[in-house]
Amino acid sequence: MLKLTPSKKRTIFFIAIGWALLLIGDRIGELRQYQGSFVAMYALAIASIILLTGYSGQLSLGHSALMAVGAYAGALSINNLHLHPAIALVIATFVAGLFGLLLGFGVARLSGPYLAGTTLALAVSLPTLANQFPILGGEQGVVFDVGLPPARFGENFSQYKWFFWISTLAVLIMLWLISNFVSSRYGRTFRAIRDNETAAALAGLNTGRLKVLAFAISSGMAGLAGGLLVMLISGVSPSAFPLSLSFSLLTGAVVTGVYSLRGVMLGGLVLVAIPEIADSLVTRIGGSEGFTATLPGFLVSALLILAVLFAPNGPGTLLHTFKKHH
């Protein structure tokens, strides 16, 4: 009997998911492919929050700004450096990661509400700052065009399927890397810092440096998610990264369960599905347009409250306790 190490198991698991998504992608319509791409993108953004908050115990309200950094880096490398979109996405990841690293050094001494406040300020100011530099295209922004799907896939291979492939592949690779990372020594040291920073420091861990590292990696993930987001909406502009995006991601992370990466797809699904559910609810019971416009916010808030009350560690743990009791 072949004995599999956990990391090999994980690799096989990710390949299986990739294979399943490939098959699913062929069987769903263009709208579902487009929504699926958003689910993947949100899942990655939520994972970046979970890594930061759940694993290393830092709270960021400014992830939309980090996504914007990655998005602009990606868009500029396509438009100004004429690089391949795949390389642009890699650059988006690294530039946002580097930005996070510098920011991390700046805010390493901050924690709790102070860190939250600093990142919040970043989320408010950074998109507006983009208006000040002509190269960033002002309010109009910069085009982010990955181009048409390669001709060898045939005539019927739609733009949306292409988006779906790019997003899911990029997200799967990133999540695979991260899940390996968090189950390594670093993951354990992150958790040690989260649970008791003083104890971790006494045990010989360089907590400051590790926290900066967590911030940088989380920023890199957010940067890639930002790059994917602006690929899906075909261009980057300051208003694509409102403060509400940061809060949505945080909500997604809480609903998913902030201490585990396992449920991130669920979080992405929630963010994409809520407006859909609201939409069909309103069509069924026949409400006004104002109702349609406000219902998603209400549903998200309700879900957030329910999650905090009944499953603070995510639906996975809920299932676990349910099993234990019965």
Place this chain on the structure above:
Amino acid sequence: MIRNTRMKRFSIVSSVVALGAMVLTTVPAQAAEPGLTSKEIKLGISTPLTGTAALSYGKIPGAMKAYFDFINANGGVYGRKIKLVVRDDKYLPTLAATQTTNLVLKDGVFALVAALGTATHSKAYAAASLATKKVPDLFVNTGFSGFGNRTKYPTTFTVLPSYAMEAKIISKFVKDKFPGQAVALVAQDDEFGVDGVNGFAAGALTLTSKTLYPQSSMTDARAKALLTGLSAIPGKPVVILFGTTDVTALIFKAAESLNLVSKFTWIAGSVGGDSNTLLALGVKATTIDGVVAASFFPDAKDTTDEYVKAFSKINAKYNPGVSFDNVVLQGMNSALLTVQALRAAGKNLTRAGLIKAIESKGSKFASAALVPLNYSATSHIGYNGYWMGQLNAKGELKPFGGMLSVVTTDSTTGPITPSTFKRPSLPKNGIPTNS
């Protein structure tokens, strides 16, 4: 190659059936057009219904619906009723992209109408693949001249005159009417920045002071500091406000509290000069009195205008509880244009036919505007001119100096010429009968 004989027989029979069905179907071309049945035309609009932008523009879909309801009650377009699907994009690019995609893929609309905004709609256009799917994108509410690019936006028709046109016309007006006065420009740093400031440069207007601000960054304190600085300029300087209505209101209110209203001659651009919204945002009637503004529509309060009269009546009946203002006028006018476009495309409506119809007949459509429509096979830009007016304390816009003078121009270096345009009269009872 089919080896199995049963299979072969089956495939021959099915081919014959399919061929027969194709021959027997009376209108095969129409079956392929999404959002279209013999009883209904489904149109879609992505526009802000919530958020700050909705304060000024949220009335557009309601006004359009009201006019479509009015047409539906009077027989529709060649027997088809118009259904308008409205989706809220909060004026955010991401939502505009997903909502427009929803309109096309989920709601299956035949065409899009009256989308709002430049940053939003440029993303939505590409994300929803409107070009490859050949979805008509009618009467987009933006003055950004970039949408005139036919290779990038082959199915788009814009309706508003460009910001560059407006800036050029204001430049000439200021030079003619206020010679020798210092001029200060306070403009929003976005598509106005690209378009409007270029227009002022093309209009060769000498600016004593130029302030560009990102839309979300203008605060009461900044406005006061700005006005205090400008008040040092001797004489009665002309201040041109080229931004959205909320910022225009903010600056007016700052001038009120600094007692500087009468220090300047105020000019408000068409985007920020809607008197109803300014008054609703708390600007005093005495402040608005005398403000110079550019417009291409008749004044929404001018009940002697036949279009305003007819639209107000429709609004009272089909859009109850909503006051009639410039935004409602704009919405109804876009709906009127849409109905004429659908009629012009004929009974055998197709997406390609609709685009062709606007190209060939669009410049002759009846519309409330006092400036001509510019549609042709080579131009998808709508209105191309303005008239300058002055607001009174009631918020009515009256022609400057008592004489209505409409001028037309282009977005680049073309001359500014007085218009001889005679507005087509309102179709009888407000119901188009064109073909």
